[in-house]
Amino acid sequence: MSFRIVVLAKQVPDTRNVGKDAMKADGTVNRAALPAIYNPEDLNALEMALHIKSKMKDAEVIILTMGPPRAAEIIRESIYRGADAGYLITDRKFAGSDTLATSYAVSLAVKKLAPFHLVLSGRQAIDGDTAQVGPQTAEKLNIPQITYAEEVVAVDETQITIKRRLERGIEVVKSSLPALITVHSSASECRPRNAKLLMKHKHARTVTELQEETRDYTELYNKRPYLQIEEWTVADLNADVEMLGLSGSPTKVKKIENVVLQQKETILLTEADKDIESLMKELIGTHIIG
Amino acid sequence: MNNIFVYCEVNEDGLIADVSLELLSKGRKLANDLNIKLEAVVIGDQIQNIENQIYPYGVDVIHLAQDARLFPYTTLPHSSIVVNLFKEEKPEIAIFGATSVGRDLAPRVASALRCGLTADCTSLEIGDHTENKTQKTYKNLLYQIRPAFGGNIIATIINPDTRPQMATVREGVMKLEIFSPNYKGKLKKINLEKLLKEDDFLVEILERHIESQKINIKGAQIIVAGGYGVGTKENFDLLYQLADVIGGEVGASRAAVDAGLVDHARQIGQTGITVRPKLYIACGISGAVQHRAGMDQSAKIISINNDPKAPINKIADYTIIGNVGDILPKMIKYYKENSK
Ligand SMILES: Cc1cc2nc3c(=O)[nH]c(=O)nc-3n(C[C@H](O)[C@H](O)[C@H](O)COP(=O)(O)OP(=O)(O)OC[C@H]3O[C@@H](n4cnc5c(N)ncnc54)[C@H](O)[C@@H]3O)c2cc1C
Ligand SMILES: Cc1cc2nc3c(=O)[nH]c(=O)nc-3n(C[C@H](O)[C@H](O)[C@H](O)COP(=O)(O)OP(=O)(O)OC[C@H]3O[C@@H](n4cnc5c(N)ncnc54)[C@H](O)[C@@H]3O)c2cc1C
Numbered sequence: 001m002s003f004r005i006v007v008l009a010k011q012v013p014d015t016r017n018v019g020k021d022a023m024k025a026d027g028t029v030n031r032a033a034l035p036a037i038y039n040p041e042d043l044n045a046l047e048m049a050l051h052i053k054s055k056m057k058d059a060e061v062i063i064l065t066m067g068p069p070r071a072a073e074i075i076r077e078s079i080y081r082g083a084d085a086g087y088l089i090t091d092r093k094f095a096g097s098d099t100l101a102t103s104y105a106v107s108l109a110v111k112k113l114a115p116f117h118l119v120l121s122g123r124q125a126i127d128g129d130t131a132q133v134g135p136q137t138a139e140k141l142n143i144p145q146i147t148y149a150e151e152v153v154a155v156d157e158t159q160i161t162i163k164r165r166l167e168r169g170i171e172v173v174k175s176s177l178p179a180l181i182t183v184h185s186s187a188s189e190c191r192p193r194n195a196k197l198l199m200k201h202k203h204a205r206t207v208t209e210l211q212e213e214t215r216d217y218t219e220l221y222n223k224r225p226y227l228q229i230e231e232w233t234v235a236d237l238n239a240d241v242e243m244l245g246l247s248g249s250p251t252k253v254k255k256i257e258n259v260v261l262q263q264k265e266t267i268l269l270t271e272a273d274k275d276i277e278s279l280m281k282e283l284i285g286t287h288i289i290g
Numbered sequence: 291m292n293n294i295f296v297y298c299e300v301n302e303d304g305l306i307a308d309v310s311l312e313l314l315s316k317g318r319k320l321a322n323d324l325n326i327k328l329e330a331v332v333i334g335d336q337i338q339n340i341e342n343q344i345y346p347y348g349v350d351v352i353h354l355a356q357d358a359r360l361f362p363y364t365t366l367p368h369s370s371i372v373v374n375l376f377k378e379e380k381p382e383i384a385i386f387g388a389t390s391v392g393r394d395l396a397p398r399v400a401s402a403l404r405c406g407l408t409a410d411c412t413s414l415e416i417g418d419h420t421e422n423k424t425q426k427t428y429k430n431l432l433y434q435i436r437p438a439f440g441g442n443i444i445a446t447i448i449n450p451d452t453r454p455q456m457a458t459v460r461e462g463v464m465k466l467e468i469f470s471p472n473y474k475g476k477l478k479k480i481n482l483e484k485l486l487k488e489d490d491f492l493v494e495i496l497e498r499h500i501e502s503q504k505i506n507i508k509g510a511q512i513i514v515a516g517g518y519g520v521g522t523k524e525n526f527d528l529l530y531q532l533a534d535v536i537g538g539e540v541g542a543s544r545a546a547v548d549a550g551l552v553d554h555a556r557q558i559g560q561t562g563i564t565v566r567p568k569l570y571i572a573c574g575i576s577g578a579v580q581h582r583a584g585m586d587q588s589a590k591i592i593s594i595n596n597d598p599k600a601p602i603n604k605i606a607d608y609t610i611i612g613n614v615g616d617i618l619p620k621m622i623k624y625y626k627e628n629s630k
Contacts (some may be wrong), residue, residue, distance in 0.1 A: 015442060129410065
């Protein structure tokens, strides 16, 4: 039986480099203008999975992503970098899920892939920013979790040893398998796309995507069935709809405010001695310093 | 029943972590607003006189679990204990530090209890809510206010129907305040015998290196912070000199930490420490939203930057346009000559 590693990966808007074009006139972020990317720490997770695969005699890396149809891009990107297969969890009924509902759906999909040995996720997604889906999925699968992984120290069929990055230090821990690991940004960067894999898989599509293609893929897919990316809906997961989407989400967003750069009247000074001296004099005089 | 519970982290010295004391301080205020009790959950080993440590923060009940296997923290036994306790006690609100420990534990607990959890809050308030569709009104909910989207938005989140209302809260955002030095509560010991199973110890710690919290940036009234624009370690020494003469601490942006100019323990911002000093001197820091998130509550801000358009200048009271390496020596010199 092959050693099965499941990687959870999310497509996110790139919130890190909010450039001028993504800023609205009122100084807030235009979310629609942000490009959709592979969540950065999920790439660290993919790399860790590929590294573990290289250490084992017979292992496979399978990607799970939940999102709208366009999130199939995450699966192609993973396959170009060395993943063996991927499944897209997609259904309108998942929309509006908070982390509890998300981890419920994700855990059902992982169970469908049983028997598995490891589940790897990123530590945190850069949009929701909660870092909750990893631990909550581990709880739903009833397996141990190791958060903030930086390095795989050792791994075999029954256990794994991981170096964790904590706020004020490091920890090396050993866990039995199966286990879920959340991977920290300080772990190794993901390898680039492999040109051969890119050529081989560039026509990989989901059924939804195929319906939108003008070209007929039937013949190609008969010859190369591995190009088909499978989609899983609520029905495929046998999920209880009450536990999904808005109804399955105990947290509700009451209000959202955009962060506006509050312009203050700043007093401009030069580096001339007299400017610095008058500033220091004022700070001392008003007892802010001294 | 239906009280506020705070999970208290225990550090290497057997003391309760500052972040937990901050949460107890806030928890006391919320408990007063709601007219309920404040209860603390303390799990660890060799904890120093816990009653003296936390009663002064206004704690009414301490739930204590002590066992050699419970320190250092591992996820499974701590979550078994907390889940079990919450099932019995049915808290109204439960808060955890948004730390390596709290962000590991709280989601596991929330998942087991199937209740809502809000991550990384920077503010907690009590308020009412009316559901648009049903016109149903909820009284006295916990408003959990948090940044998301890389710090570009602030969301107010509520958990109308599930209990406890759970949240993790960042270190440094709540004020640490003694409620009453002579306050006394009750100590309840958690019976571990039936609770802990062999399966709770599937994860074993082999090695651990934790720095004790020597640097006191959070408590500093004056912070001299350096960014990538400081350029060199030599220039960073100027920051230490200025901080030393005016009685402050040195902080840093992530870019300065990543460049190896300064230790990670000094990082201020979304993934570092949150500070609110009397005076914040930002040297060679551009003012990215993730940095501002950790310092924009400072009473006075001075920016030293050679770029007049740096975003940080927009939130600064004073902006000195110029080179960090030229300006800091002048400030140090003036202060040395003109203070008593
Ligand atoms: C402004 C705002 C605030 C929010 N606040 C909260 C909150 O406080 N509490 C709450 O419960 N929900 C909250 N949510 C909802 C939350 O963003 C979603 O539940 C989201 O589906 C997952 O959370 P996350 O983005 O924080 O992921 P994280 O928990 O940070 O993700 C951790 C890892 O889990 C995996 N993962 C996460 N999502 C997926 C996916 N769709 N497919 C595959 N793998 C995945 C990835 O490996 C990822 O790196 C908020 C949403 C918004 C827009
Ligand atoms: C998820 C996430 C979390 C993050 N968390 C944090 C965090 O907690 N804290 C944090 O700080 N950042 C954080 N960041 C990084 C943040 O986005 C910025 O990259 C970082 O704050 C930039 O640091 P900086 O201002 O020092 O560097 P830069 O942006 O490079 O700015 C350098 C500044 O120095 C000025 N300068 C250059 N030379 C001189 C000179 N000789 N004299 C004077 N001025 C000079 C320049 O004009 C410029 O304004 C995070 C990013 C992400 C994506």
